[in-house]
Amino acid sequence: MKKNIKYLAILALGLVACESEFDNPIDEAGVYSSGEADFSNFVALGNSLTAGFADGALYITGQENSYPNILSQQFALAGGGEFTQPLMADNVGGFAGQTAAFPPRFVLAFDAEGNPGPAVYTGAAPSTDITANLGASFNNMGVPGARVYHLGFPGYGALNPYFGRFASEPNATVIGDAVAQSPTFFSLWIGNNDILGYATSGGVGVDHNVTGNTDPSTYSPIGLDITNNGVFDNTYRALIGALVSTGAKGVVLNLPNVTTLPFFTTVPFAPLSPLDPNFGPQIPTLNATYGQLNGAFAFLGVPERSIQFSTTGASPVVVRDESLTDISAQLVQVLTPALGPAQAAIFAAQYGQARQATANDLLVLTSSGVIGQVNQERLAELMSFGLTQAQAGQLSVNGVTYPLQDQYVLTPGEQSLVENARLSFNTSIATIASENGLAFYNVANDLAQAANGGIPFDGGVITSDFVTGGGFSLDGVHPTPRAHALVTNGIINAIEIAYGATLPSVNPGDYGTVTLSNDVGVN
Amino acid sequence: MKKLLLLVLFALVTLVTYAGGYRVSVQGQRAMAMGHTGVAVVNSAELVFFNPAGLVYLENKLNVSAGVSGIFTDVIYQNSDLGISSETDSSVGTPLNLYGSYKVNDWLALGLGVYTPYGSEVTWPTDWAGSHLVNNIELAAIYIQPVVSIKLSDQFSIGGGPIYVTGSVNFNRNANRTLSDIDGNRSNITIDDSGVSNWGWSISAMFNPTENFRLGFNYRSEIILEAEGGEATFSNFPNSPATPANGTTTFDAELPLPAELSVGLSYQFHKKWLFAFDYNRQFWDVYESLDIQFGTGATSLNTRNYKNSSVYRFGLQYDATSKISLRAGYYIDESPVQSGFFAPETPRNDSQGYTGGISFAITPKLAIDASFFYLRFEEVNESYDFYQENGQNVPFRGTYKSSAFAPGLGLTYKL
Missing domain, CATH: 3.40.50.1110 (SGNH hydrolase)
Structure with a gap:
């Protein structure tokens, strides 16, 4: 009987100690393997x-x-x-x-x-x-x-x-x-x-x-x-x-x-909406101004550089494309009769390598914060040329009047x-x-x-x-x-x-x- | 002696069960030892729970039974596709029960019971793989029930009485699978309420066709615990208008304690041997969803869709000597949790258990009752498919295995 009691005690202990265990525990060897590799270090x-x-x-x-x-x-x-x-x-x-x-x-x-x-x-x-x-x-x-x-x-x-x-x-x-x-x-x-x-x-x-x-x-x-x-x-x-x-x-x-x-891929190439109250009302004036430039582009044999904003849909931004032939010298000549030498020089410098963006251009994420904003650097530069602040401001709007600079566009x-x-x-x-x-x-x-x-x-x-x-x-x-x-x-x-x-x-x-x-x- | 030993062995290793959902079937040491049978067993004041109608057939004028069990549960989880595994904290639940009955006269007995038939305590490691479903949960419901037992004849009696329930809940889980504050602390919500009370009732009958054969019936009503104005605490949410603010708010929720129907028999097939069988039907289909309504207006809807389930219980009692009774039992417990609704807060699948126990009469009036059960669930591959992110069901899958072990001790006093 004493012996039997001992067995019982062992049996009872065994039951108490028993914890759940899976048939195939994942922490056991053989479930996963490193194959020929060694992941130890x-x-x-x-x-x-x-x-x-x-x-x-x-x-x-x-x-x-x-x-x-x-x-x-x-x-x-x-x-x-x-x-x-x-x-x-x-x-x-x-x-x-x-x-x-x-x-x-x-x-x-x-x-x-x-x-x-x-x-x-x-x-x-x-x-x-x-x-x-x-x-x-x-x-x-x-x-x-x-x-x-x-x-x-x-x-x-x-x-x-x-x-x-x-x-x-x-x-x-x-x-x-x-x-x-x-x-x-x-x-x-x-x-x-x-x-x-x-x-x-x-x-x-x-x-x-x-x-x-x-x-x-x-x-x-x-x-x-x-x-x-x-x-x-x-x-x-x-x-x-x-x-x-x-x-x-x-x-x-x-x-x-x-x-x-x-x-x-986040900033669209054509983000300029006519519904934007800061932009839409300006479209006629902008198109009239760009009309003169587009005439010069056509005259110089690069009509594809024409810039025009739509009054019904979103328009592409204006960008500076370094890969374009710089035609600022020719532009000065063509624009001077209509604009006078001073303004012609400014336009020529600003648009010598400009065009509107296409679906093939990638605008970087950081451009979203500058498009449509006045470029202060350009503003100061233009005022130093003798423009009033209002005139300079009109010509300094990033992507609208002032072409988006190289660092914002992957052409x-x-x-x-x-x-x-x-x-x-x-x-x-x-x-x-x-x-x-x-x-x-x-x-x-x-x-x-x-x-x-x-x-x-x-x-x-x-x-x-x-x-x-x-x-x-x-x-x-x-x-x-x-x-x-x-x-x-x-x-x-x-x-x-x-x-x-x-x-x-x-x-x-x-x-x-x-x-x-x-x-x-x-x- | 050999026979006795065999019986003790049987008592120790016989697999017995527990119960599905958050039902915890540990409502009496003597019954527990016999596979938690008792609807047709006239033995002690445990009848207050199992079948009040039987109280009037107890021989003694005063009967008291008190007991406590320690439930050690262990749930393990793994997902071999993802190499993740987890184990619940081995928590110890201690369901108590206290029963008393007094025979007023030959045909009337009164009784009182305090017992805890529903409860759950599951603690997973915080932020474990299923933490969007539950980190930890603690449910408790205390039933307090006065009963009356009336003998209509030596063959037939009826009983029953009202039930007062007071419950508490504490439930924590993460807001979803990924939301965290700036330092990566997972956003989580705790709901806590106690003193949630409501009323229910039970009714029962006992029929004794012969001296050695009894039939029993017991029905305990459904009780819905309605937590109103409980405390909900939002923690580690980022400082953003897109997410709830940290701090406390109120919550309302309902948790059903399902009705249970028991029918069974006992047969004294030898002067020393008693066999008992109980069938329990648990009406879990009332638990369709755990819906939490927060004071902020937000809601959390958690489909449960439980089904009614059955438990089949078998028990055996052997009066070895005038002082010692040995008991053993076995039961098969169907889980109310349907496939695809296997939430890790109540990780219960079908189970079987072995129970055993012994009573030792210190004096003719006082006996010590010891019982235990060991419950092992089958390993199961299951999922909870109704957690949603962005309107899309995101199943939480894995392999679960549980076990529970519960030794218990009690006293029976009769006068």
């Missing part, structure tokens, strides 16, 4: 996209929702290790005391009429110290602003505080610090800025495929140029060479078409320079990936789909529409957490194909889009 390299930059700034929740960080959580179920990031100090973004160069993030605010729009967050001041160095060992080595050749550039930390924050030493390179961590697996998404800087600035920089300049140290220090194709290929090859030298496997991503970004010629470079870069990326047996994710395809119809998810469709599409943060260039989730799934798919891994995907619907806040200044 994953290091991510790249630019702002890799860093988790969004809404025009780098901040904590953006970093937490970066695709490498999301990916690392999936890797964790297949042998992945800890994933560290050089987190900023807050969710404001920017650097303390540096708001001119590194402004705080955008949030989606509602104005008094209830209209939503991006606005700079003012609920708190940036608190991240630009000089603080957090140490070199971070799994996320994404550096906002980095171009392909920056990753191997000694001393880049002095030029870019986002790398300076975690560079191992003043002369360190991003790639050197990455390799020093002996990654077993890496991701590389680099090259976007090698074309994007030129595109977002409306093509004010130069294309070094045109200049033939292969010395990146002489390129625009503020990133306005297009990197030479040969430079890209060589540099990218060297980066991959360094990363695979220790036997690491990895995944690389190619570069999306800039025209899939809302930064270039078809500029677009093709960008696209040619992109295609060349993408060829390099795909080729080098293939030569090194790396996983390759054609993210450009998915972004094109987001821009053309959208990508469905369980809560709707993700599109490239600004603010409402769910794919892009409020700077119009960088992805939302939801888009980072999509990118993560694309990468996982590529890794499964390349290395025979089995990984769980993520649900984009579990990831947010833009952040609401009315903690903004004058809105």
Whole structure:
């Protein structure tokens, strides 16, 4: 009987200790696998996209929702290790005391009429110290602003505080610090800025495929140029060479078409509505004035440059197209008899390379704030020529009387320079990936789909529409957490194909889009 | 002795059940030990709950039964497509019951019961994958019921009485799958109310065709708890005119406590052996939707669409000695939750349980009753399909598995 009681006690204890367990628990070995890859030390390299930059700034929740960080959580179920990031100090973004160069993030605010729009967050001041160095060992080595050749550039930390924050030493390179961590697996998404800087600035920089300049140290220090194709290929090859030298496997991503970004697709080429009380009533006067100019255009054999505003529908803005032959000298001659030499000179200078925009022009997002506004710089200049303030004001309205300047418009010629470079870069990326047996994710395809119809998810469709599409943060260039989730799934798919891994995907619907806040200044 | 041991073993390992929805069938230690049968068992004051009509057949003038159980529940969730898993916080519920009856004369007995037949306590990790459906919920309803039991003959009696219910609710969940404040803290809403009361009733009958055979019937009415002017707290919403403001407002909501019909029998097939069978029909179809109306004018509509469900209970009692009685039971409990409506706030699918227990008479008047049940639900792949974002249903899917273990202790006193 004593013995029996002992058994009973054991039995009872067994029942108490019994907890629910699945037939196939996902945290058990064999459910997921890394295949031929080894995720134990994953290091991510790249630019702002890799860093988790969004809404025009780098901040904590953006970093937490970066695709490498999301990916690392999936890797964790297949042998992945800890994933560290050089987190900023807050969710404001920017650097303390540096708001001119590194402004705080955008949030989606509602104005008094209830209209939503991006606005700079003012609920708190940036608190991240630009000089603080957090140490070199971070799994996320994404550096906002980095171009392909920056990753191997000694001393880049002095030029870019986002790398300076975690560079191992003043002369360190991003790639050197990455390799020093002996990654077993890496991701590389680099090259976007090698074309994007030129595109977002409306093509004010130069294309070094045109200049033939292969010395990146002489390129625009503020990133306005297009990197030479040969430079890209060589540099990218060297980066991959360094990363695979220790036997690491990895995944690389190619570069999306800039025209899939809302930064270039949100502002319409024909935004001037006759219903606008500030514009509509001016149309007859404007057309009468432009009539004289159009006569001159016709006389000079360029009638296609004629400018006319519709009284019934929206009209295209007037833009300055650097690719047009400058006919200001001829215009002076033709216009002088009618306008007098002084005004003819002003008109000629203003419209020597002017035309109305077409559907093929891309107006950058930042143009929306200047179109229809008086260009103060031009106003002052015209007054210095002796015009009254009223006369000068009439001739200084951006996009209406004063052609939108180069930095606001990506013309078809500029677009093709960008696209040619992109295609060349993408060829390099795909080729080098293939030569090194790396996983390759054609993210450009998915972004094109987001821009053309959208990508469905369980809560709707993700599109490239600004603010409402769910794919892009409020700077119009960088992805939302939801888009980072999509990118993560694309990468996982590529890794499964390349290395025979089995990984769980993520649900984009579990990831947010833009952040609401009315903690903004004058809105 | 061997027989006794076998019986104890049976008592310990026999799978018994609990109950679907937020019904918690732990209304008496002796009944619990027999698979929660009792509509036709004349044994103790637990009859106040199971069948007041039977009270008049108790031998003693005064009968008191009191008990408490500790319910340890554990629910696990996973979604292997997404690599997510979660487990509820092992909370301990402690349903109490207290019953007394007094035989006024040969044909009349009066009784009073306090018991907690409905309740739920589920705590998922805050911000878990299903946090847009529930982070945590705590429901409790205390029934207080005076009863009368009238013997019409040695073969037939009737009983019943009014029920006063007082309930409380605390329910927290996130506003949706993604909304957060500037620092990424998830926007969430808590509703809290207590002292929500209402009235109901029960009616019952007992028929004894022979000395050893009893039939019982009991019907407990539906009671709707109407929370009015409860407190709703909105937290971590961003500062935006597009979202609710943080702070408190009121809410109104209705939670039904469904009616339950029980019929059953007991048969004393040997002087030491008693067999009991109960059939419960729970009228869950009253729970169509959990609709919350906030003081701000906003509403939250949550389709539930429960169906009526049945429970089949089997119990056995063996009077081993004059001092010791052993009990065991088994039951099959159908879940009222229909496929596609499987919300993680009440993650219950069909279940079976084993129960067991023992009574030990310290004195002829006082006995200690111990019981327990262990309940294991089948692993189930289910979803809740009626959560909406932008007018579109967004199912929340996964695999669930639950278990519950509840040891209980009670006292029976008779005079």
